[in-house]
Amino acid sequence: MNHLVIAPVLLPLLAGILPLLPHHPTMRQRRLFSIAAVVAQLGLALALMAAVSDGKILVYTLGHWPAPFGIVLVADRLAAWMLVITTLLALFALLDAIRGADTAGRHFHILFQFQLFGLNGAFLTGDLFNLFVFFEVLLIASYGLLLHGGGPERTRAGLHFVVVNLVGSTLFLFAVGTLYGVLGTLNMADLAVKAAAAPPENVALIRAAGLVLFGVFALKAALLPFHLWLPAAYAHASAPVAALFAIMTKVGAYSMLRVHTLIFGAGAGPAAGLSEPWLLPLALATVIVGMLGAVASTHLRRQVAWLVVASVGSLLAAFGLATTAGLAAGLYYLPHTTFATAALFLLADAIARRRGALGDRLDPGPATTSPRLLGGLFFVAAMAVAGLPPLSGFLGKFLTLHAALDHPLLPWIMGTVLAGGLLGLIALARTGSLLFYRVLPSEARAAEPWPALVRETLPIIGLLLLGLGLTVGAGPALDQARAIAAQMLEPQAYIQAVLNPGGTP
Amino acid sequence: MEALMALIIGLLTGCGVYLVLRARTFPVVLGLTFLSYAVNLFLFAMGRLTIGQPPVIAAQAAGYADPVPQALVLTAIVIGFAMTAFVIVLALKARAELGNDHVDGKQEP
Numbered sequence: 001m002n003h004l005v006i007a008p009v010l011l012p013l014l015a016g017i018l019p020l021l022p023h024h025p026t027m028r029q030r031r032l033f034s035i036a037a038v039v040a041q042l043g044l045a046l047a048l049m050a051a052v053s054d055g056k057i058l059v060y061t062l063g064h065w066p067a068p069f070g071i072v073l074v075a076d077r078l079a080a081w082m083l084v085i086t087t088l089l090a091l092f093a094l095l096d097a098i099r100g101a102d103t104a105g106r107h108f109h110i111l112f113q114f115q116l117f118g119l120n121g122a123f124l125t126g127d128l129f130n131l132f133v134f135f136e137v138l139l140i141a142s143y144g145l146l147l148h149g150g151g152p153e154r155t156r157a158g159l160h161f162v163v164v165n166l167v168g169s170t171l172f173l174f175a176v177g178t179l180y181g182v183l184g185t186l187n188m189a190d191l192a193v194k195a196a197a198a199p200p201e202n203v204a205l206i207r208a209a210g211l212v213l214f215g216v217f218a219l220k221a222a223l224l225p226f227h228l229w230l231p232a233a234y235a236h237a238s239a240p241v242a243a244l245f246a247i248m249t250k251v252g253a254y255s256m257l258r259v260h261t262l263i264f265g266a267g268a269g270p271a272a273g274l275s276e277p278w279l280l281p282l283a284l285a286t287v288i289v290g291m292l293g294a295v296a297s298t299h300l301r302r303q304v305a306w307l308v309v310a311s312v313g314s315l316l317a318a319f320g321l322a323t324t325a326g327l328a329a330g331l332y333y334l335p336h337t338t339f340a341t342a343a344l345f346l347l348a349d350a351i352a353r354r355r356g357a358l359g360d361r362l363d364p365g366p367a368t369t370s371p372r373l374l375g376g377l378f379f380v381a382a383m384a385v386a387g388l389p390p391l392s393g394f395l396g397k398f399l400t401l402h403a404a405l406d407h408p409l410l411p412w413i414m415g416t417v418l419a420g421g422l423l424g425l426i427a428l429a430r431t432g433s434l435l436f437y438r439v440l441p442s443e444a445r446a447a448e449p450w451p452a453l454v455r456e457t458l459p460i461i462g463l464l465l466l467g468l469g470l471t472v473g474a475g476p477a478l479d480q481a482r483a484i485a486a487q488m489l490e491p492q493a494y495i496q497a498v499l500n501p502g503g504t505p
Numbered sequence: 506m507e508a509l510m511a512l513i514i515g516l517l518t519g520c521g522v523y524l525v526l527r528a529r530t531f532p533v534v535l536g537l538t539f540l541s542y543a544v545n546l547f548l549f550a551m552g553r554l555t556i557g558q559p560p561v562i563a564a565q566a567a568g569y570a571d572p573v574p575q576a577l578v579l580t581a582i583v584i585g586f587a588m589t590a591f592v593i594v595l596a597l598k599a600r601a602e603l604g605n606d607h608v609d610g611k612q613e614p
Contacts, residue, residue: 129577136584143591152602156610159530159599162592163608166537167525169588173544173581180574181551 004051005060005075008044008083008120011037016113031098034109038091041116045083052080055487057497059126067126067498068187074126074498077484078331082123082254085335086247088466089342090116096346096459097240104149104238111148115141115244122251126498128179129186131255132172135220139165142248145241146233157236164229168219171212178209189498192262192491196269203270210264210274214256221252223316224286227309231293234305239349242301243342243463249312250334257319257327261488262495273322280320280409284416286313291423300348300360300435303427304341307385310420311337317413318400325403327485332478333396336470340384340393343463347377350456351435362434366442370453375436377460382428384467387421392470397421399478510550517543530596530606537592541585548578 015037019030052058052075060073094112102108118138125131143165147158180186182205183194195206219226230249234242256275264274290310297303315337318330352360354368368374380391387393397417404413470477487493517539524536552571560572596606603610 129580133580133584136588140587140591143595147595152610155595155599155602159595159608162588162595163525163533163537166588166592167540169584170537170540170544174547177544177548177551177574177577180548180577181553186573 002051002058002060004044004048005058005073005124006062008041008048008087009073009117009124011041011044012113012117012120016110016117019110027103030109031102034112035091035094035098037113038087038094038116041120042084042087042091045080045087048075049077049080049084051075052077055483055493057487057494059497059501061501066501068185068190071130072126072187072498073124074189074494075124076494077480077487078254078258079123081331081335081480081484082250083120085250085338086116086119086123088335089247089338089463090244092346092459092462093240093244093342095462096243099455101149101238101240105147107144108148111141111144112244114138115145117141119247119251123254126188127186128176128188128191128259132169132176135172135251136169138248138251139169142245145244146237148241149238151236154236157232161229161233164219168216171219172216175209175212175216178205178212182206182209187498188259188262189495192265192268192495193499195263195271196267198269198271200270206271207274210259210271211278213259214275214278217252217256217259218282219252221249221256221316222286222309222312223252224282224289224313227286227289227312230309231302231305234308234345235299235302239346242305242345243459246308246338246342246345249308250315250338253312253315253319253330253334256316257330257488262491265489265491267491276320276322279316280413283313283316283320284412286310287317287416287420288313288423291420291427294427295423295430297427298362300352300362300431301345303362303431304344304348307344307424307427308341310424311341311385314397314400314417314420317417318396318403321400321403321407323403324482324485324489326400327488328478328481329396329399329403331481331484332392332399332470332474335477336384336392336396336467339463339466339470340381343377343381343460343467344385346460346463347374347381350374350460351378362431364434364438364440367439368435369448371436371439373453373457375432377457377464378432378435380464381460382432384464386424386428388425390471392467392474395471395474506554507550510546510554514543514547514550517546528607528609530599530608533608534589534592534596538585538589541581541589545578545581545585548574548581550574 058075062071115138118134118141121134125134143162147154182202183191185191185194198206222230234245260275264271266272287310290306290313293306294303297306315330315333318326348360355365358365384391384393387397404410521536521539524532552574555570558568558570559566560570562569600606
């Protein structure tokens with residue numbers, strides 16, 4: 001049994017618990033420890049990615065209880081891909097946080113590690129109830145992180161976020177309970193086998209449970225009409241937390257992809273293709289609503305939050321095509337949009353801090369200090385998010401449209417994605433010109449010291465460079481995305497690996 | 506017994522949904538509690554309702570009570586308990602910081 005599979009789950013758990021022991025480390029020690037833990041997780045995620053790169057599916061049976069009786073962790077290409085994206089994002093969010101945002105509350109680093117614990121676990125688990133538990137872990141950590149720093153606005157946004165997610169968790173349990181009551185198992189591979197062989201009188205119940213699950217994941221992913229919790233919550237979180245939360249909506253998208261290719265995939269008989277009539281239209285509507293929200297925003301951070309909503313729409317529209325090319329386009333688009341929106345959140349904070357009382361309000365104000373650097377970074381990030389060539393956002397959208405060429409809804413997809421891109425461009429162009437060109441005259445201010453400026457912009461530049469890396473290395477990245485998509489659409493290998501690890505029929 | 510159980514779960518869920526949609530934080534917290542009671546009973550019932558059966562399969566027993574939903578309910582109770590405690594503290598914090606107990610923090614006209 002390969003212990004590498006459980007290491008990305010155990011490491012953040014231990015890294016979260018250890019600082020709680022009565023030793024009282026200094027802030028500097030906490031920061032170093034937290035960074036070391038995230039770097040180690042990145043190493044583990046990369047090692048796991050290498051281990052599954054040949055298409056092997058690694059299964060870890062906890063307590064050596066064979067599936068479906070025990071809980072299993074499963075590492076396949078998709079899980080490794082998500083882990084690498086998460087840890088890369090976490091590294092840069094943490095680099096931003098250690099500049100001072102982590103001192104606003106007591107347990108930032110502990111909550112941060114628990115958040116990673118929940119995220120990594122959700123990507124690796126092969127058990128539906130275990131997925132619920134990891135969702136709760138990452139949610140309760142995210143509640144703490146969202147409220148980190150305090151303030152009435154944050155409390156108000158946090159209350160909505162918590163209540164909405166608690167209702168979502170209840171629905172998740174109803175769906176899991178129904179599936180268990182009908183199929184008698186919670187292991188996802190076993191669920192796939194049992195759902196395919198379900199007698200006709202049970203199909204309606206399975207479909208109902210599957211659609212409730214779809215609703216829950218749509219809530220986590222902020223798919224229309226469940227997107228209303230996101231803008232306020234993300235706009236009021238502190239910058240590194242908002243950057244880390246860029247991956248949270250992707251957990252919903254990941255779960256949707258996992259459950260609906262594995263349990264309700266093409267091989268599921270009468271329950272197959274459950275979410276397909278819903279996913280694509282809702283995703284397209286999400287793109288438009290998200291972009292309209294971005295155009296209508298009066299605050300920069302809220303605008304970025306709406307762009308996150310729109311990016312979820314683009315991502316799920318690609319997944320909604322349900323073809324290898326569509327899934328590959330989505331999986332290529334996923335890291336791009338995660339890094340680009342996270343960079344924009346950090347940048348929005350850097351800009352807001354230089355505008356005094358105006359903050360991130362989109363009103364004309366005096367020029368910020370270091371306008372060339374910040375303006376240049378904003379320009380690159382905006383190009384990436386709006387999907388202009390030559391950056392990875394353009395490639396992701398191009399791949400989505402290319403994959404949609406044979407789809408019956410092609411005019412709708414084409415029209416929506418292009419119109420969404422145009423709206424995003426308008427919103428960001430207006431914001432950029434307002435922040436950096438149409439500035440009010442002000443007295444010249446002293447240039448900022450370089451070391452502080454470098455430390456501040458390093459995480460932003462790093463995230464944008466990752467996006468640039470996706471553009472330059474589009475070939476290998478896309479090959480990887482295609483390999484993941486092919487593996488997702490062949491769930492038999494996953495089922496075999498989990499239920500029949502010896503390989504004997 | 507099944508009909509009674511279904512009625513109870515339905516009633517609890519109905520009350521929970523109604524209360525969650527209220528505008529004050531206290532009814533919302535109560536509603537979340539009702540919803541978690543309902544889902545706990547629902548999970549429990551998903552192992553089928555049996556009386557006087559052993560929890561493990563034995564050769565001479567006529568049937569067995571499914572232990573898995575009971576384990577699930579235990580987990581769900583623990584998580585629900587922690588979440589309720591958290592949301593109560595958050596509601597109190599919101600009451601203190603926003604000055605009233607409206608979920609949007611707005612004073613009604």
